[in-house]
Amino acid sequence: MAHYFDALETRSPEQREIEQFELLVVQLQHAKEHSVAYSALLSEVEPAAVTDRAALARLPVTRKSDMALRQAKTPPFGGFATLNEGDLQHVFASPGGIFEPDAGGADDWNMGRALHAVGVRPGDLVHNTFSYHFTPAGLMLDRAARAFGCAVFPAGVGQTELQVLAMAHLRPRVYCGTPSFLKIILDKAQEMEADVSSLELGTVGGEALSGSLRGELADRGVSVLQVYATADVGLIAYESSAQEGMIIEESIIVEIVRPGTGDLVAEGEVGEVLVTTFDPHYPLIRFATGDLSTFMTGQSPCGRTNRRVLGWMGRADQTAKVRGMFVHPSQVAEMIARHSEILRARLVIDNQNNADTMVLRCEVGAVGEGFADTLSRTIREICKLRGEIEWLPEGALPNDGKVIDDQRTYD
Secondary structure (H helix, E strand, O other): OOOOOOHHHHOOHHHHHHHHHHHHHHHHHHHHHHOHHHHHHOOOOOHHHOOOHHHHOOOOOEOHHHHHHHHHHOOOOOOOOOOOOOOOOEEEEEOOOEEEEEOOOOOOOOOHHHHHHHOOOOOOEEEEOOOOOOOOHHHHHHHHHHHOOOEEEEOOOOOHHHHHHHHHHHOOOEEEEOHHHHHHHHHHHHHHOOOOOOOOEEEEOOOOOOHHHHHHHHHOOOEEEEEEEEOOOEEEEEOOOOOOOEEEOOOEEEEEEOOOOOOEOOOOOOEEEEEEEOOOOOOOOOEEEEEEEOEEOOOOOOOOOOOEEOOOOOEOOOOEEEOOEEEOHHHHHHHHHHOOOEEEEEEEEEEEOOEEEEEEEEEEOOOOOOHHHHHHHHHHHHHOOOOEEEEEOOOOOOOOOOOEEEOOOOO
16 A cells, blocks of 8 residues: 555545445534534434435535634634634634634644655655644644654745755755745755755645646656645645546545535536535534536546546635735725725736736726835735736726636646
């Protein structure tokens, strides 16, 4: 089994379905008995009857908007968590004002499977550039690597020169972080004439990976595979050496539905990803990620037998991920509300030279001197990202209801 993380990856689809739905019955009963939120949401559900996907599809969808409302009324977790007193180790924040509990555990976000698939092995040193604050991204990979028998350098984000110096001194074999930041680090190392050739593997996520950037990183000695994970549920899917779609994590059930509904789409149709977890501390049933994807047919040539998704294909609600951060339509609305000079606005996101760009296109009347600088500060304050500004005359933007226009394409 050295080629695989565990025997679960190669079980037959029929066996997987039977075993997962046996676990689901237990999870639903547990959630009804120990989660205040699910006690209400599943009040009419008999867990023992949910033995297949058709029955699962009849259960209510858990949406972030509902969670935010429940958390506002019943802080901190809206009655979803089932943690006992003293079990809580961390609290993390997600976009949209959602807070998640962390009860600890060796690899409680199940990221070890993705690390193994990229080629990480016990004894490797992992250079982890995912953020360790607010969101659990850094800790998700950190715990998995340490459970796997690896040491971790908790680099976090930014400070490119220091990242290069640390790599040159520590000689890590593995990089974790966004692919664009890896390119920035390699570019800076070349500029500094620093030797970072120890890097061989990368587990990358937080943004889309283009074929050209993957090829450039490979040409520079770093083979990278993508991971699809969220702060709420942990690992959802991961790439293998076959690089044909993303294989679904073994400890969850994934459904694809029409955005905004709980209705399953036809096979091969793009829809919203729903995830049901088996985490007893934070059970999420038919959790709507807001991400778009589609199931692929057949099995991966690598030998893993679980279903595959094509990968992250955008957001169902116009929310976009830019440089690893989510940007929401509500944030654009907040920018407009702060400045009466803006009549209408649209945030246009693109990708140039494998780097995300963000431009706020504004219909304005007369604006005073220095307003552009003021608005730039507002964009950074609200989105936590830098963005350019483009002035337009009244009526120039299309009247199509679009607030965020994601124009990125990946070859």
